[in-house]
Amino acid sequence: MQEFISHNLADTEKIAQALLSSLAARLDSAKRGKSILALSGNLGAGKTTFVKFLAKALGLEENITSPTFVLLKAYDIDFADFKKFIHVDCYRLDAKEDLADIGLQDYVADASNLVLIEWADKINNLPQQKVLNIKIEILGETSRRFIIS
């Protein structure tokens, strides 16, 4: 488990960059084979902001908009071994769903997809060996704690 404190947007951007480069370099065993980022945090914690910084660090020029309504959006990327960035938001799901039910199974099975899932606790059968959990906690108006495990 790693913890980072962000005091402002610049810090958050650095955390996003560092996370991706360690993921790409597979520096530590904890990040080997990880292709699913499970992002959690309350409404207003800054999930949208963090995802935007991730996308920027991935070299995506397109603007990342909320996938809440359509559940997932896919973007082409060229970052380390990843060819696609899949942004999933399970906010609208209220029951516990299976991956296949929301059409996510094929995306998750392909290791060249970097899959970021918001509100991942609403999915039943994520392959945990591929999951890296990122939790954002609100400390104050602009400060946040990032817990990566």
Place this chain on the structure above:
Amino acid sequence: MRVLAIESSCDETALAVISGSGSAWLLEKNAVFSQIAIHQKFGGVVPEVAARKHAETIIPLLTETLGENKLSEIDYLAVTAGPGLITSLLLGVTAAKTLAYASQKPLLPVNHMEGHIYSNWLSNEDLRKNDKIYFPSLALVVSGGHTELVLMKGHGDYQLLGTTLDDAVGEAFDKVAKILNLGYPGGPIVSKLALEGDENFYDLPRPMLNSGDYNFSFSGLKTAVLYTLEKEKNITQVAVKNMCASFQAVAVEILVKKTIKASKEFQVRSVLLAGGVAANQKLKTDLKAVCEKNNLPFFFPELKYTGDNAAMIAAAAYYKLQASSNEALVNKNIFSLSVKSNWQIFNK
């Protein structure tokens, strides 16, 4: 020409038939099976439940709409191919492909948001008869998944002027409803409570209002609602109503101001409102007032066409099929059609 359209992009299964020639056409049939009651108890859409319901309802709905004759008097099929929930879209697209191939009719994929724009043609006779004098038109497309300003230069000719950079305005309404524990779908509930609230009570930020472009941002506004309420010791019914009113006023103000600014810069000859949030009374009233002030004809869809329906898909298909080179798929090419869950109307 008679067109059958199928729509299943989210939680409604719908079929419609339009027939006619040129600007003289008629909506013959329009059937919608809504799943809102089913999803209400979950507080949101459950994709697997939605898809299963689409599968159950689509064939009985087809028999109900077309009778036993089914497809014999249909010239073209049209189907919503995106954007929307993948699992839901798949049902409608698969049904349409199967029907089109089996009956040897051409199949036209239609963009759901383009359908919403054409709900204005269903609702306004003047627009239907004289649309040439209203182009170029500016469409404000607002729904749970979209917030876009689109310049429409003619039928099927679109240019995106601006879009939300994060959440759609309908999503912001839904999330504010969730923060306030008001239920699903949140938009109508927030608007209803707003009627009894003071819209000047809370001073909320107006994100991107003066950004100089036509983009929007609603994620921060939702967060501001959350933080503002957290400062209150106990949240009374009155506070909830005041927050609904204050939030709605800010959201509408941003939409109206950007729309009018764009209408001037691009010298449009009319403004169209489209999408699920077109049901919002305050948005309609405020936009209408400011359009009148600027001598701009303003069109909005009838309430029954603001939600997802197949009539609007049939109308969009009808106009697309009038074009000299229509994009309908025939024979084996029908199978090349795949679901495009993030399809934007200005992209082919």
